[in-house]
Amino acid sequence: MTPAIQDATGVELHLVEDDEAMRSSVSRWLTLAGFTVHTHGRATALLPSLEYGAPAVVISDISMPGMSGLELQQALLKKDADLPVILFTGHGDIDMAVRAMRAGAYDFIEKPFDAERLLETVRRACEKRRLVLENRALQMQMQEIGGLHARLVGSSPAISHLKRQVLDAASVDANVLLVGETGTGKEVIARCLHDLSPRSQAPYVALNCAAIPATLAESELFGHEPGAFTSASQRRVGSLEQATEGTLFLDEVVSMPIDVQAKLLRVIEQREFCRLGSNRVRQANFRLVAAMNIEPREAMERGLLRNDLYYRFNILEFRIPPLRERKEDIPILFTMFAEQAAENYQRDMVYPDAGTVAALMGYDWPGNVRELKNVATRFILSPPAQGEPFIPFKAAASGVERPEIGLQEQVRAFERSLIEDALRRHNGNIRAVLEDLRLPRRTLNEKMQRYGLMREAAIQP
Ligand SMILES: Nc1ncnc2c1ncn2[C@@H]1O[C@H](COP(=O)(O)OP(=O)(O)OP(=O)(O)O)[C@@H](O)[C@H]1O
Ligand SMILES: [Mg+2]
Structure with a gap:
């Protein structure tokens, strides 16, 4: 197999061998054949670095000081049951080889090893790993698409296009602006963007800017300390803070007072903010989704939306088509x-x-x-x-x-x-x-x- 073809699989080899001479000769041989090889002198040096889904194949000696190859294999398979582990066994140690295979090893190679057989085994293991990972990615995509189809119902070209946009955007951390008439499904989409994103386990906080009195908008967003203003008798955690690590959905954002929009812009730019009445700087760590039911251009012309804020929001701008x-x-x-x-x-x-x-x-x-x-x-x-x-x-x-x-x-x-x-x-x-x-x-x-x-x-x- 040529190096180029080998690279295309993206799977890398991890060689665990305590004997240095053996380690470097096997590693050289595999590298020459086009594989990317990482070497480790101890099982414990490899174990913490391989996680579920790693694009890896492990080749390990069985008898090593400390953790043995069999123990390593067991520990790795607990993390990822489909990870191929190839073991080196001593010559004639059929017993050991059988035990290793029973315990889920991908294959075993007898020492002193036959280079061609080693290469062939490693190639097959890499191919298997690639297929397993591809299959997992595909299944995940199917689940996501399935979930989205059930929530964002419809199969018109317009809605299909929107579903693709939502899927593509879900894993990107960029701000999203949703523009659509009343009742078109902006909230449904905001929620899908959150649930399909890496932030899905963190809070989803929705703030309807039209539903809060203008005078309270700032403290709703930023939160406040007791005594920050006359009616603030208790501490309040604002939406910016509640959404930490999650998604903040600002619905009807054009109803937010213009001066509060300026303050929000600063949060987006500097990624930090303070509660009202406090100097303690807090990190703004959320993904922002904003929605409006009038055209952004019209909102800016009518002085309802700051231009600079709009250009921060609309990194991704989705149009939700009206039902007609x-x-x-x-x-x-x-x-x-x-x-x-x-x-x-x-x-x-x-x-x-x-x-x-x-x-x-x-x-x-x-x-x-x-x-x-x-x-x-x-x-x-x-x-x-x-x-x-x-x-x-x-x-x-x-x-x-x-x-x-x-x-x-x-x-x-x-x-x-x-x-x-x-x-x-x-x-x-x-x-x-x-x-x-x-x-x-x-x-x-x-x-x-x-x-x-x-x-x-x-x-x-
Ligand atoms: N494609 C869809 N599939 C299933 N349900 C939908 C879809 N679009 C909208 N809905 C449903 O229609 C109703 C209105 O949707 P939603 O609240 O998301 O609209 P909106 O754009 O946020 O409206 P508004 O601008 O008035 O806040 C909700 O009950 C929602 O579940
Ligand atoms: Mg809504």
Whole structure:
């Protein structure tokens, strides 16, 4: 194998051997073959440095002073059961070799070793390690995507793009600005960004800037010591401090008084702050997610948002599209909210008929997903009588708002919603969906392709 190919695996070797001559000759041989080799004279020198998921293969002598190779192997496998450990055994020590293999060693090499056999074994072990790590990374990604699909429901191109952005941004520590109309899901996304981030075990602190009186905004953020101002009788820990090591979500940030915005800017720049009435400097260690439901440009023009703060916030700026721009998500969201309402209020689930779906698709949803959720709840609490149409909104009742889309489009939307719903109900089990919808497999495949439906997206974690 050439060095270049070897490097591509990214797996490095750790050689543990107390005999110095042996150590350097094996190490030289493996290095010449293109491997990156770290050498250790004692098992205890290696053990603390290898953790779960290390891109490593261990080659160790068995009999060494202090911790033996077998003990090292046991300790390593406790950290990571899939870590390949290759052991050197004395010539003819079959007993020992068998014991090592039983105890989970990857392989053993008899001393004096045959160089070609050593190389071959090491190559196979590296390849196995690479596959294990790749597989783990993939599984993790699937879990994350699965979790996100369940929370940020919808499969329109707009929402799929947003989900990819959220996944990509979750592990990056940059500030994020969410811009979207009321009820589009900004809070849902802020929470997903936290839960999928390395900070997920630390607090998630949400502060709705519109809900606090302007005079209290500063002390809400910074906290205060007793006596810091007239009404401050007790110590208060502010949001900046509560969010330590976690995520701070500043909702409706344009409602924050301009002078407090200036102070927040300083915190972001200097990464430190003091409680009001205290000189003690505290570290600002949080990831900031901010949200607003008007255009940042308009907010700045109207003097509601400081330009300099905006440029600090918007390292990553996500646009949450209004529901009217992703109408294909309406049926699945509606069905999901109806199911939730049926469960919450202990009512029978009622599925929307074609007329209802068409009416839902024809409306513009100024209150976005929140409004849809309310309508779905009402649909369950007072379902239409048999044969009666469901009238989702007053405007539609008076005949002012009629579906603006044609019959074909309505039929397609309904068909798509039925398939998407069946996929969800059967947790992505295609066989069950085929039976449920009484469709031949090929037809289902074609339709799923046409509507951009994915089996994976329907699987609940
Ligand atoms: N894609 C989605 N999938 C599932 N539920 C959603 C989705 N988008 C929004 N919701 C739900 O809709 C409701 C409104 O969402 P959210 O509170 O996140 O909106 P918002 O953008 O923060 O609104 P506002 O600007 O009014 O604060 C919530 O109940 C939320 O759970
Ligand atoms: Mg909100």
